[in-house]
């Protein structure tokens with residue numbers, strides 16, 4: 001246990017020191033040498049104290065002129081002074097180099113002494129507990145920050161992701177408890193007592209309602225980390241920008257919510273999107289997520305940039321050129337999106353906003369498109385059409401077991417969702433996927449309501465510019481079946497023969513090639529073996545260091561290659577025939 005005693009030598013000023021003078025004196029004695037940690041205990045992120053990442057490049061007129069006015073104004077009008085204010089505050093409180101002037105009394109007035117044996121660093125880890133509740137043997141003194149109202153400011157708490165398996169488990173446990181509570185009032189008191197004594201804290205820590213609102217605690221990370229190139233799309237929720245990350249030089253799609261977040265339903269949507277991305281991890285057919293943060297009361301999500309735009313863009317372009325997707329392309333599209341959906345559904349989630357503008361295209365396979373999340377169905381994807389379809393815009397994702405449904409686009413909405421039947425939500429994604437394929441096949445724009453809307457939900461397919469083969473049409477019909485139990489699951493679609501027949505041909509060709517290579521390799525080994533046997537039978541004819549081993553029935557050592565032994569090659573023995 002270390003007790004830090006601050007000795008304040010009072011100057012002989014000829015007057016009794018006031019509290020203000022005392023604070024000024026103390027502030028000159030204290031040395032804030034670790035701004036990263038102490039700074040955060042004040043409720044700011046470590047970004048508040050980052051003079052070392054302040055690059056002169058960022059403030060150069062050339063780059064600032066490249067920044068889009070969309071993100072830097074008009075909001076920057078509000079943001080700039082705030083950033084300035086935070087910088088100056090952090091300089092005063094944090095930077096060891098810039099702590100030359102005394103800390104103003106106003107700032108020190110916000111410092112309270114409270115009872116805790118913690119250092120500022122350990123305070124961070126205990127930030128969820130109020131200072132007064134810290135259990136200690138005897139009073140110790142340390143510094144906490146207090147807000148203007150006199151309340152202690154705790155380090156930012158952590159949001160609860162409702163989609164993690166642990167949260168889902170706890171959430172359904174809680175639901176079960178609630179059900180039991182209403183079923184059996186007599187039992188209620190006993191269980192309440194039990195839950196209070198045993199698991200109340202745990203539940204509090206895991207249940208979503210207490211999640212913290214998104215706060216703009218940070219500086220403009222967007223501007224300092226990214227160079228905006230262009231706006232690539234505007235959706236209902238946000239605008240999406242193509243950006244280069246200054247550090248790694250790679251392209252990203254950065255989505256920024258259009259409306260301020262705090263307390264709005266947009267905030268819930270934004271959080272849902274982030275939660276879902278974070279839980280889903282990487283899959284070749286789901287747009288990859290890198291990071292998310294709040295800035296100026298707007299959510300910013302950094303995603304993989306898909307260079308082919310959205311399926312909706314491609315449908316529009318093709319329509320203009322009077323081109324339509326071939327049946328092979330449509331099958332490929334259906335198969336790839338089914339793989340993405342299979343992955344999402346297997347994580348216990350549903351997308352609920354599948355439509356062409358939420359399916360993205362990568363022309364060139366990126367690192368994330370190869371190797372990660374591969375399953376047995378995808379091993380020959382590289383030989384298929386050459387584009388990768390990815391499911392994006394996870395703003396409506398919800399858990400299939402305890403759904404909180406925010407209906408997606410009504411044009412793609414399954415009827416059962418409208419009727420609030422959430423018993424088989426994955427099948428709503430399948431229905432929306434069926435309509436998406438029909439749009440790609442050239443179906444006219446879908447209605448938002450009315451008779452035509454209902455006709456589609458009765459399983460009546462629209463007229464297409466080019467007839468599809470009966471098996472494929474039959475499959476699409478199944479995806480739109482009014483009886484949701486008849487719709488195939490994403491898993492079944494991934495294995496469906498109609499979608500797999502092309503693949504089967506490709507796999508057969510690849511297997512034939514591999515078989516030929518293996519046959520050739522076997523022939524070479526047989527030849528090698530035969531010659532080794534011959535050498536063993538007539539040892540006088542051979543003088544070879546590997547002969548001994550050849551006699552013992554194995555290949556001559558000198559004939560073996562240490563590197564590339566399995567590669568197909570012309571064979572040569574490194575031995576000499578007597579007399580040569």
Ligand SMILES: Nc1ncnc2c1ncn2[C@@H]1O[C@H](COP(=O)(O)OP(=O)(O)OP(=O)(O)O)[C@@H](O)[C@H]1O
Pocket residue numbers: 232233234235236237238239240253255287303304305306307309310313357358360392393395
């Ligand atoms: N990762 C990406 N790569 C390339 N383009 C993208 C990407 N993400 C979004 N876009 C473009 O931005 C548009 C809007 O994106 P997104 O669907 O994520 O926003 P949204 O506001 O949730 O849309 P909505 O709610 O209307 O579906 C897309 O249709 C697409 O054109």
Ligand SMILES: [Mg+2]
Pocket residue numbers: 235236357358393
């Ligand atoms: Mg969208």
